[in-house]
Amino acid sequence: xxxxxxxxxxxxxxxxxxxxxxxxxxxxxxxxxxxxxxxxxxxxxxxxxxxxxxxxxxxxxxxxxxxxxxxxxxxxxxxxxxxxxxxxxxxxxxxxxxxxxxxxxxxxxxxxxxxxxxxxxxxxxxxxxx
Numbered sequence: 561x562x563x564x565x566x567x568x569x570x571x572x573x574x575x576x577x578x579x580x581x582x583x584x585x586x587x588x589x590x591x592x593x594x595x596x597x598x599x600x601x602x603x604x605x606x607x608x609x610x611x612x613x614x615x616x617x618x619x620x621x622x623x624x625x626x627x628x629x630x631x632x633x634x635x636x637x638x639x640x641x642x643x644x645x646x647x648x649x650x651x652x653x654x655x656x657x658x659x660x661x662x663x664x665x666x667x668x669x670x671x672x673x674x675x676x677x678x679x680x681x682x683x684x685x686x687x688x689x690x
Contacts, residue, residue: 565665573682574666577675588649596642604628623648
């Protein structure tokens with residue numbers, strides 16, 4: 561078994577919840593729609609109105625912002641911008657999962673419940689070893 565990862569003298573646990581792709585895509589869509597309901601478009605609109613920001617700025621290139629900015633620039637409809645934001649978020653999640661697969665010492669778990677139980681057990685083990 562590999563030695564535990566250590567960062568700054570502290571043991572590091574790496575836990576990854578491996579959800580089925582369909583479930584992950586549904587969660588991404590619901591979250592993006594919730595962000596829209598919570599005022600994401602208004603937030604991007606306020607930044608757009610400032611006049612000192614452009615689409616080449618890193619903050620505006622962020623997933624979600626970029627797509628809504630394009631809508632505000634008139635290059636896409638709101639429905640298309642939301643769709644594109646969801647697709648871009650899915651692509652980001654795929655890149656993140658690829659990166660996580662390359663991590664050594666990562667423990668892959670199948671559900672948030674199992675992950676919570678495993679993290680609590682890991683923390684209890686860590687406390688016992690102090």
